[in-house]
Amino acid sequence: MQNWLSLTILFLLAASLSSQELYFPPNTGEAWDTIEPSSIGWCSEKVDDLISFVGEKNAKSLLILKDGKILLEQYYDDHDQETFWYWASAGKSLMGMLIGLAQEDGFIDINAPTRTYLGDGWTSATSLQEAAITIKSQLSMASGLDDGVEVVGSTNNCFEPACFQYLSAPYSRWAYHNSAYRILQNVLETTTGQSKLNYTRTRLGDRIGMKGFWLNYVYYSSARDMARFGLLALNRGIWGTDTLLHNTTYFDAMISPSQSENPSYGYLWWLNGQTAFQLPGVQFQVNRMIIPEAPSDLFAALGKNDQKIYVVPSQGLVVVRQGEAAGGVTLAASSFDSELWTRLGNMDCTVSGVNTREEVPFSISPNPVIDQIHIQTEATIESIRIYNTQGQVIYQLDSVLEPVLSVSTLLPGTYFVQVRTSLGVGIRKVVKI
Secondary structure, three states, X not given: OOOHHHHHHHXXXXXXXXXXXXXXXXXXXXXXXXXXXXXXXXXXHHHHHHHHHHHHOOEEEEEEEEOOEEEEEEEOOOOOOOOOEEOOOHHHHHHHHHHXXXXXXXXXOOOOEOXXXXXXXXXXXXXXXXXXXXXXXXHOOOOOEOHHHOOOOOOOOOOOHHHOOEOOOOOOOOOOOXXXXXXXXXXXXXXXXXXXXXXXHHHHHHHHOOOOEEEOOEEEEOHHHHHHHHHHHHOOXXXXXXXXXXXXXXXXXXXXXXXXXXXXXXXXXXXXXXOOEOOOOXXXXXXXXXXXXXXXOOEEEEEOOOEXXXXXXXXXXXXXXXXXXXXXXXXXXXXXXXXXHHHHOOOEOOOXXXXXXXXXXXXXXXXXXXXXXXXXXXXXXXXXXXXXXXXXEEEEEOOOOOOEEEOOOOOOEEEEEEEEEOOEEEEEEEEEO
């Protein structure tokens, strides 16, 4: 299994490894550019294994974008590109974006007390207690209202004051409180004067080609629509030349820890790379990243029964999964996250044995090396990979401007450098001292 954290650090340190320009599919029609998995070094056997694994886990769809282009698209059972499926709580992240848009449009101030929009007495708390509850605290799942009033994961909507009982001050605890979230949808409709379906369509959906609808506070769409929303999030609220969300401060806050009780939660988005996380229905932290097998900069829309939209800025990836529960029923994060990202972190072909035969002539200097290696070849270099002795990719460069690599962060030892050129592929052994 690759160490994604180390890989991310290596990518950031490599000045010549720049993000590819993102592609955005047309807003109408079925046209969507694709990219072959082999073009980024994925082995066809591992792609087949990935498709089989996801299918065995009760999936209806798997869709992966690389820099906006479709890298992998697979449907199972009777699903296809047009089939709609529920987002479950992954729709919370869509609502997080919509609240940001409504604030930008001047309808909502997330720092204002929620009673500004719902009126006094929307809870059973005292006036002073109620005044402390803001839209932002509800986006953060930190309202302090008693989530024990409802069954964990309940889809029953109770918006009577008796359903919102004071338990503690806002931000003193984190709780996955569905009613406190869902009433934000009512705030959106009250403030904009539109149904959430219409506001979603005109303010976001039509502008990115995303079709879908709300039914009983749950959003439904195709896998491609989920991928479009993930691509919008990957590009920080900008679709091509169309900026939907100008407020970068809001976007940054949305995908950053919103409170200390659960640092892996932003404004209705789940965040990887944090020191701890808390799951729905419990009141204790687990002291690690929520998906240690995944890149640390991943953020995700996670829903019941493993509805997933993963976004990885450092890799230009959007990964969508729809279907029935992959294992036991969970409300957000699940073991499927780790199982999937273990595979996605090991899709490259590996070097078997010690093979220094040159299929394409090239040379490396100096060798042994301390900090930089220079590659000389008459052919055009298309990509470079460095493997350890276990055959794992620990460095890759897919846009080669200068054939000079910094290896100062590598531990001393033996490595294999694979150079792919316009004439073929060659491998050389190099020793780091």
